[in-house]
Amino acid sequence: MTRYLVTLLAIALLMGCQTRATEPADALYQALGERPGIEAIVEDLLFRIVDDDRIAFQFRGIDAQQFIVGLSDQICELSGGPCQYTGKDMVTVHRGMAISDSQFNAVAEHLVLAMERHRVGTGAQNRLLALLVPMYPEIVRQ
Amino acid sequence: MTLRMRAILMAGLLLPAATLAEPGSRLWATGGVTTIEGSAGGGLVPWALLSSYASDEEWGGTLSLARAEVSDFTLSVTAAALTWRNRVELSVARQTLDLDDFSFALDDAFGLREDELVQDIFGAKVRMFGDVLYQPWGQWSLGVQHKRNRTFTVPEAIGARSANGTDVYLAGSKLFFAAFLERNVLLNLTLRGSKANQSGLLGFGGDGGNSYRAHVEASAGIFLDRRWLVGAEYRQKSDNLSFANEDDWWDLFVAWVPSRHLAVTAAWVNLGDVATQTDQRGLYLSLQGTF
Numbered sequence: 001m002t003r004y005l006v007t008l009l010a011i012a013l014l015m016g017c018q019t020r021a022t023e024p025a026d027a028l029y030q031a032l033g034e035r036p037g038i039e040a041i042v043e044d045l046l047f048r049i050v051d052d053d054r055i056a057f058q059f060r061g062i063d064a065q066q067f068i069v070g071l072s073d074q075i076c077e078l079s080g081g082p083c084q085y086t087g088k089d090m091v092t093v094h095r096g097m098a099i100s101d102s103q104f105n106a107v108a109e110h111l112v113l114a115m116e117r118h119r120v121g122t123g124a125q126n127r128l129l130a131l132l133v134p135m136y137p138e139i140v141r142q
Numbered sequence: 143m144t145l146r147m148r149a150i151l152m153a154g155l156l157l158p159a160a161t162l163a164e165p166g167s168r169l170w171a172t173g174g175v176t177t178i179e180g181s182a183g184g185g186l187v188p189w190a191l192l193s194s195y196a197s198d199e200e201w202g203g204t205l206s207l208a209r210a211e212v213s214d215f216t217l218s219v220t221a222a223a224l225t226w227r228n229r230v231e232l233s234v235a236r237q238t239l240d241l242d243d244f245s246f247a248l249d250d251a252f253g254l255r256e257d258e259l260v261q262d263i264f265g266a267k268v269r270m271f272g273d274v275l276y277q278p279w280g281q282w283s284l285g286v287q288h289k290r291n292r293t294f295t296v297p298e299a300i301g302a303r304s305a306n307g308t309d310v311y312l313a314g315s316k317l318f319f320a321a322f323l324e325r326n327v328l329l330n331l332t333l334r335g336s337k338a339n340q341s342g343l344l345g346f347g348g349d350g351g352n353s354y355r356a357h358v359e360a361s362a363g364i365f366l367d368r369r370w371l372v373g374a375e376y377r378q379k380s381d382n383l384s385f386a387n388e389d390d391w392w393d394l395f396v397a398w399v400p401s402r403h404l405a406v407t408a409a410w411v412n413l414g415d416v417a418t419q420t421d422q423r424g425l426y427l428s429l430q431g432t433f
């Protein structure tokens with residue numbers, strides 16, 4: 001039983017490595033629909049945010065166009081696309097907002113729903129979240 | 143109908159509707175499901191996750207029903223839990239073990255006429271630090287389960303020392319995003335101190351040992367997407383009663399979380415030998431509502 005499980009695990013791990021080894025560096029960028037796809041997702045995200053009482057107040061009066069371009073640049077760059085985020089660092093951007101866990105969760109939820117709406121597959125969604133989640137400590141409670 | 147009564151009735155109808163609209167901000171399935179002991183976790187193993195979807199500014203609760211039908215016994219569980227600000231979880235559970243044919247064996251051996259064993263479990267869990275999704279070291283919680291056996295004649299006759307007992311556990315849970323074939327993987331490790339025999343349904347302590355034992359419990363699950371979690375659990379057990387062998391437990395589970403309001407869990411459980419009945423395996427089904 002144990003040997004069987006170990007063999008299965010080894011095969012699965014090898015398969016996992018193989019998909020990674022053969023895919024291009026911008027695979028996630030492609031899966032998100034390149035720059036236009038990413039921008040459409042971010043726009044959708046912003047619509048959902050301003051519709052949500054838990055977080056809308058944080059976004060009141062922002063420059064929507066700058067937000068869309070900035071966040072799209074950031075996601076594009078993170079996912080291996082040909083962009084560069086030139087805005088301020090995450091701590092500076094979110095300073096003074098005192099973002100709570102509930103608010104962070106709300107934004108994360110809307111991002112997932114926006115990606116679903118734009119037919120981004122589960123795997124690509126997860127990989128983008130894996131890249132964004134490490135920013136959590138720079139964004140909440142600043 | 144008086145105005146006052148009408149107002150109360152209205153409030154009674156509107157309140158659940160209002161809470162139904164917003165069952166908390168934590169992401170889908172991050173409340174786990176309800177274990178057979180009432181704490182949030184898998185089916186058999188409590189996790190570091192707190193029940194419901196209450197995030198740091200919210201409260202939430204769950205109600206659940208579960209049933210496990212193994213070869214010679216049927217276990218039913220009714221449980222409720224309340225979580226405050228993703229910090230403290232309080233839970234109550236009632237377990238009823240239907241002895242089926244085993245009650246005849248009990249009558250023959252001990253002259254006991256009991257066709258079910260019942261125990262109540264009062265649980266508390268505190269998230270000490272971390273976050274299952276957002277912190278690299280995961281989320282760590284400390285919990286207690288105070289168990290009160292309501293049918294102690296049977297446990298006493300087979301050698302249990304006490305009708306009541308308290309389990310203490312430390313649990314760590316961590317979700318790894320896109321960790322395996324681009325799917326999110328949830329790992330849990332729980333260390334429990336316990337004197338319980340078969341979770342307490344056969345009392346606490348016994349002729350084979352009456353001190354706290356450390357048990358390792360573990361679960362691993364993979365999210366096929368945000369609604370489906372499949373995985374396995376393992377739970378170490380004590381063997382305090384000389385009258386029968388007590389085995390470790392394990393299960394394979396599928397949880398379906400179609401919305402924040404509902405979770406359905408099915409599992410294939412293997413409880414090993416239970417009270418002289420060998421190889422107790424079967425199906426487990428649980429239904430959880432969150433508000």
Ligand code: HEM
Nearest residue numbers: 055058059062066067070071074087093099103104107132
């Ligand atoms: C993973 C989570 C998040 C990421 C990656 C992120 C990223 C960003 C980026 C890149 C910008 C700058 C856009 C630009 O102007 O160039 C930005 C701005 C902003 N973010 Fe976030 N953010 C996150 C979570 C949140 C949350 C949870 C809130 C509040 C509930 C929030 C509120 C804001 C606001 C209000 C702005 C506009 C600031 C301004 O223009 O003055 N963010 N975010």
